Amino acid sequence: MTATPVWFGSTKRPLLGWFHTPDAGHARAGVVICPPLGREYLRSQYALRLLAEGLASRGLCAFRFDYDGTGDSSGDERDPGRVAAWIESVTSALALVRRSAVPAVAAVGMRLGATFAAMAARQQGDLDALVLWDPVFSGRAYLAEQRAMSALSFGVPSTQEDGSVEAPGTLFDAATVRDLQALTFPCPSEPLARQMLVLTRSDPSPSQLFSRPDLVNARWEDAPGQAALLDVASPWQVLPHQTIQKIADWLSQASSAAPRPVQIPDRAGAAIVSGNGSHPAVVETPMFVGPVGLFGILSEVSERVTGPTVLFVSVANQHRIGPNRLWVDLARRWAGAGVRSFRFDLSGVGDSPVRWPGQPPFVSWAPEAFDDVMDAARALVPSDPSDVVLIGHSASGYQVLDSALQLVPRGVVSINPVMCFRPPELAAGRPLDRRRRSVLAHPEMVAAFQGRPQPSAPPTRRSELVWRGQMLLSPRRRSSSWLGRLVESGVDVLLVCGGHDGRPIRLGTTARRVRNLSRTGLCRFEHLDELEHGLMISSQRLHVAQMVTDHVLGRFGPDRSEECRVSPSDRRVVPRGPEVPACISEVAQRSSSGQALTTGSGGIGVTT
Amino acid sequence: MTTDENDLTQCIREVLFSFGQLSVELDALGDTDNLFNAGMTSHANVTVMLGLESRLGIQFPDHMLQRRTFESIASIRGALGELLPQIEPV
Numbered sequence: 001m002t003a004t005p006v007w008f009g010s011t012k013r014p015l016l017g018w019f020h021t022p023d024a025g026h027a028r029a030g031v032v033i034c035p036p037l038g039r040e041y042l043r044s045q046y047a048l049r050l051l052a053e054g055l056a057s058r059g060l061c062a063f064r065f066d067y068d069g070t071g072d073s074s075g076d077e078r079d080p081g082r083v084a085a086w087i088e089s090v091t092s093a094l095a096l097v098r099r100s101a102v103p104a105v106a107a108v109g110m111r112l113g114a115t116f117a118a119m120a121a122r123q124q125g126d127l128d129a130l131v132l133w134d135p136v137f138s139g140r141a142y143l144a145e146q147r148a149m150s151a152l153s154f155g156v157p158s159t160q161e162d163g164s165v166e167a168p169g170t171l172f173d174a175a176t177v178r179d180l181q182a183l184t185f186p187c188p189s190e191p192l193a194r195q196m197l198v199l200t201r202s203d204p205s206p207s208q209l210f211s212r213p214d215l216v217n218a219r220w221e222d223a224p225g226q227a228a229l230l231d232v233a234s235p236w237q238v239l240p241h242q243t244i245q246k247i248a249d250w251l252s253q254a255s256s257a258a259p260r261p262v263q264i265p266d267r268a269g270a271a272i273v274s275g276n277g278s279h280p281a282v283v284e285t286p287m288f289v290g291p292v293g294l295f296g297i298l299s300e301v302s303e304r305v306t307g308p309t310v311l312f313v314s315v316a317n318q319h320r321i322g323p324n325r326l327w328v329d330l331a332r333r334w335a336g337a338g339v340r341s342f343r344f345d346l347s348g349v350g351d352s353p354v355r356w357p358g359q360p361p362f363v364s365w366a367p368e369a370f371d372d373v374m375d376a377a378r379a380l381v382p383s384d385p386s387d388v389v390l391i392g393h394s395a396s397g398y399q400v401l402d403s404a405l406q407l408v409p410r411g412v413v414s415i416n417p418v419m420c421f422r423p424p425e426l427a428a429g430r431p432l433d434r435r436r437r438s439v440l441a442h443p444e445m446v447a448a449f450q451g452r453p454q455p456s457a458p459p460t461r462r463s464e465l466v467w468r469g470q471m472l473l474s475p476r477r478r479s480s481s482w483l484g485r486l487v488e489s490g491v492d493v494l495l496v497c498g499g500h501d502g503r504p505i506r507l508g509t510t511a512r513r514v515r516n517l518s519r520t521g522l523c524r525f526e527h528l529d530e531l532e533h534g535l536m537i538s539s540q541r542l543h544v545a546q547m548v549t550d551h552v553l554g555r556f557g558p559d560r561s562e563e564c565r566v567s568p569s570d571r572r573v574v575p576r577g578p579e580v581p582a583c584i585s586e587v588a589q590r591s592s593s594g595q596a597l598t599t600g601s602g603g604i605g606v607t608t
Numbered sequence: 609m610t611t612d613e614n615d616l617t618q619c620i621r622e623v624l625f626s627f628g629q630l631s632v633e634l635d636a637l638g639d640t641d642n643l644f645n646a647g648m649t650s651h652a653n654v655t656v657m658l659g660l661e662s663r664l665g666i667q668f669p670d671h672m673l674q675r676r677t678f679e680s681i682a683s684i685r686g687a688l689g690e691l692l693p694q695i696e697p698v
Contacts, residue, residue, distance in 0.1 A: 141658075148657050151673030153650040159670055204627040206655050209662045231651040 001056040003351065004264055005286040005295075007271045008065070009073075009092040014271040016072040016286070017065030017093060018351065019100070019264045020052040027061035027262045029128065029255035030102035032093045034065075034113030037086075038146070038324075039169035039536065040230050041070060044110055045319045046349065046362050047229055047239050051108065054248035060255060061102055061262050065093045067116075071321055072284070072297055072328065074273040077170050083179035086112075090120040094127075100264060103257035104128040106193070108247060111230075112136045115185055121193055122186040129254040130193035131247050134201055134226050137213055139183025143172070145206045156537050169324040171538040191217035195254045199223035199243060205231075221246070233534070235316040235364035235395065274332050275301075282335040289344070290375030295351040296320060296344025298380075299331040303338070307556050308410040309380045310334065310341035310389045313373065313396040316364040319350030323393045323415075323535040326545060330391075333549060338558035342380050346372045346396070360424070364395040367425050367433040373403040386410065389492075389556055391548070394418050394533065398439065404491050405437050405482060411492035411555060413548055416533050419479075419504040422446050438482045440504055442470050471508050479508035483517055493523045494551050496544055498531030524551070613685065616692070620684050623663060624648075627655040639681040653678050660684070666691050 002021050009015040021027065033048050035041050052062035068085040069075035075085070090107075097105055106129035109117030114135030121127045136142045146167035147158035156166050163174030172180060186192065196218040201207055205227065212220070225240030232238070268286045275281035280301045287298055297320065312327040314320045320343040321328050327343045334341055345352035346369045348361035355368045377385035389411040392400035397417030404412040420440040425433055432441060440446075471478050483505075486493050497505060505525070517523035526547060528540075535541045617639065624643070625634050631647030648656070656678065661667055668677070668687070677687045 144658060144661075145654060148654045148668075148673060149650070151670065152653050152657070152675060152678070155674065157670055158673055204629055204652065204655055206658045208627075209655075209658055227651075231649070 001053060003052075005268045005351075006096075006265045007268045008096045008265065009068070009089065011271075013068060013074045014273060015065055015068060015074070015089055015092065016268065017063055017096070018049075018052065020056040020062040020064070021262055021264060022056050022059050022061070022259075024259075025261055026059070026259035027102050028059050028257050028259050029104040029106055029251070030061040030063060030097035030100055030262070031055050031129075031251055032063050032065075032090065032097050032105070032107045032117070034090055034093075034107060034109035034117045035067075035071075036111035036113050036230075037067070037070065037170065038167050040111050042169065042318050042321075042324070043230050043232075043234065043237060046317065047244060048110070049351065050239065050241075051244045051247060054244055055251060058248055058252040059259060060106075060251060061097070061100060063093055063097050065089065070325070072286075074271075076325075076329065078173065080175060082172075082176040083183065087116050087119050090116045091123065094120060094124060096265070100262050101260055102262060103260050104255055106130065106251055106254065108133060108251070110134060112142065115139070115183065118186050118192050122188055125190075127193035129195045129251055130197075131251065132196070132198045132218075133243070133247065134199060134207070134223050134230075135185070137185040137207070137210060139180040141206065141210055142183075143167075143177065143180050146172075150536070154532055154537050156539075166538060168536045169534075185213050187213045187215060189216065193217075197221065197247070197250050199247070201226045203227050234318050237317070239362060273299075275336065279336055282332050284332075287342075289342075289379035290372075292347060292353055292355050292375070294344050294347060294353075294372055294375060294379075296342050296376065297331075298340070298342050299335040300340040301335055301338065305338040305340060305558050307339060307558055308387045308389050310339055310391060310552065310556075311373070311376055311380065312341060312343035313369075313390065313392040313400055314343075314345045314350050315393050316395040317349050317362045320345045324541060326393070326535060326541060327391075330545060330549065333545075334552065337553055339553065339556060342376060344372075344376050346399075363424050365398065365418075365421055365423055365439075367423065367435070369396075369399050370403060370406060370433070370435045373399065374407060377407060377409070389413065389552060391415075391552075392417070393535065395421075401482065401486075402436055402438050404486055404493075405489075406435055408489045408491060411494070411552070412486070413494045413496070413552065415496045415535070415544060415548070416498055416501040416531065417495070417505075418501070420446055438477055438479070440470060440474065440477055442474075468507060477508075479505040480510065480513045481508075483509065483523060484513075487517050487520055487522045491522065492555055494526070494548070495524070496526045496528065496531070496547060498533060499527075499529040501531075501533055502527050613689075616685055616688055617681060619663060620660070620681050620688075623656055623659040624681070627659045628652055637681070639685070641681075642679055643681070644675070644679060648678075660688070664688065664692065 001023055004019045006017055007014040008017055035048055036044055048064055052064050055062040066073040067089040069077055069079050107117040108131040110133040114132040121130055147165050149168050150156050150166040151158040158166055165172045165177050198218050198220045202222045223243050225243050228238035229240050270283045270285040272281045273284045285298045288295055315323055331341045331343055347355045348359055354361055377388045381387045386408050388409045390400035390404055390409050391413040393415040395418055397414040398419055400412050401414050423441055531540055628648050629652040672687050678684055
């Protein structure tokens with residue numbers, strides 16, 4: 001089987017997709033796979049990759065893609081005409097698969113992707129098979145569910161004054177809200193496809209509250225495993241292998257045509273994804289790098305730029321787009337400002353292969369991530385792999401800190417790092433990887449601080465005591481130790497942490513130590529008390545994006561990179577800088593939703 | 609408690625039984641017991657809220673979409689009391 005990334009759709013707004021083809025290059029049918037949106041999109045990406053691979057192994061060609069303004073495709077959630085653009089993306093994907101000369105065309109859609117697939121099927125009217133996987137039958141009900149999820153899970157006002165609705169991981173503007181409310185599942189008197197399979201959840205879920213539409217020629221079955229895939233936070237999801245196999249088998253049986261050679265479009269080269277007359281064109285190039293072929297996307301402008309390359313590391317077991325697409329937004333914004341970046345999938349997640357045959361895929365905090373980061377740095381900057389800035393969030397927020405101790409990069413930005421977890425090698429009965437220098441892996445600490453009901457729950461007195469006791473037993477793993485080592489090595493460090501996520505760092509050092517490190521100009525700790533761990537709240541995401549942008553462009557942008565640069569031979573010499581960077585805001589920031597984000601720069605509320 | 613309140617409490621319990629995914633027996637749960645401590649997740653909370661909206665033909669306004677509205681049967685009944693004119697606020 002081969003997997004080939006391709007750009008498709010309009011050259012002005014290219015969309016990124018993946019062709020999965022059988023080894024022989026012949027296929028009995030082509031299947032377009034339509035993903036969900038928002039947080040469901042992030043959580044289902046790997047499952048849909050497995051489905052595509054399962055189809056290819058059965059002699060079918062599969063095509064995965066990102067809708068306009070989502071994933072790696074061009075555009076963003078603030079663009080006008082979202083619903084029409086999403087449906088048009090499905091139409092373009094179907095047209096591309098038809099052009100590949102497959103003898104039959106089918107589609108699979110999950111959640112809103114099923115709705116869009118059904119609408120495209122109704123428009124085109126000649127689908128051979130259609131699978132609706134946990135479909136959304138009412139746009140109004142979907143919005144109500146998303147609005148409630150944001151309000152009840154994250155405590156944000158679900159409907160903004162301008163009519164936009166905060167959904168987990170995305171913001172629907174007022175026009176999109178109106179279009180989604182008007183979205184109804186097509187139920188024509190004619191079948192949507194010659195064969196149709198509808199898989200619905202049997203566990204208690206909102207979809208059970210609404211009656212099933214009358215779909216002609218549809219076969220209804222259960223979709224086991226959907227709750228464990230979509231309702232569970234990364235990295236604790238369980239892949240729905242049974243449902244994936246059921247869909248792949250059904251589509252294989254539904255495709256009885258003789259195989260034909262498939263004409264796959266050329267592998268994606270560079271494409272212009274943003275820019276206009278007043279802004280430089282941002283070019284993105286899908287690439288496989290390093291000895292194992294890690295997949296990532298390079299973002300840059302055509303002019304030669306100086307300064308380090310930014311490496312955005314995929315988060316937990318999710319793919320390279322970052323927390324709710326933050327890496328894509330930042331990569332394009334920074335490319336326009338002259339900073340080159342590469343967002344990539346660690347091995348075994350997203351679209352990267354595993355490093356060795358027995359490596360478990362879809363795993364967070366894998367020890368192989370150390371090699372992955374090194375491979376990416378060597379591939380992107382062969383002359384000096386340390387001339388990079390590492391950026392991570394959550395599990396990869398931890399990874400970039402520990403990899404920075406190994407690589408000694410120009411800078412590191414860590415957002416809500418998870419410093420306390422059970423490394424997979426320990427869980428598998430192997431010793432702790434020696435490259436892990438900052439992880440707090442004591443089972444008591446992991447149990448106390450990962451099993452929390454809410455990430456933002458206030459610390460209890462007992463848990464503070466557990467922390468402090470463990471810190472005393474692990475002096476080299478205290479943040480004061482590894483932060484000191486990073487700064488002494490000349491690495492520029494920015495830590496952005498919410499109240500809960502910042503505790504391992506706050507409690508592992510002292511206010512005086514942090515002040516001293518801040519005085520070097522290389523260490524900055526932004527403690528935003530209300531910051532939600534997953535950056536699911538759009539206003540918080542925008543706030544963090546601006547903060548990180550100011551920092552990275554201020555330190556490493558084309559205008560600053562040379563004056564801030566410390567040559568590799570001088571990295572052990574601590575350069576002196578301003579005590580407090582100018583871009584640090586000391587005042588409390590108020591988000592657009594009215595939620596206060598208490599900002600404290602450098603000064604951490606730590607008792608000695 | 610009035611008859612209407614009894615009916616409302618019964619309705620809440622039925623919705624919780626169907627969608628609450630509680631880890632304890634519903635019969636063992638008092639009206640003021642914390643539902644989140646009894647195993648109700650955020651996702652189950654959403655389904656319970658939508659279940660109540662569907663069953664009673666109401667819509668929870670934004671200011672009621674908070675965890676404390678749904679933390680117990682009594683707090684849910686209090687919120688519904690504000691939304692349903694025939695029920696006296698609890």
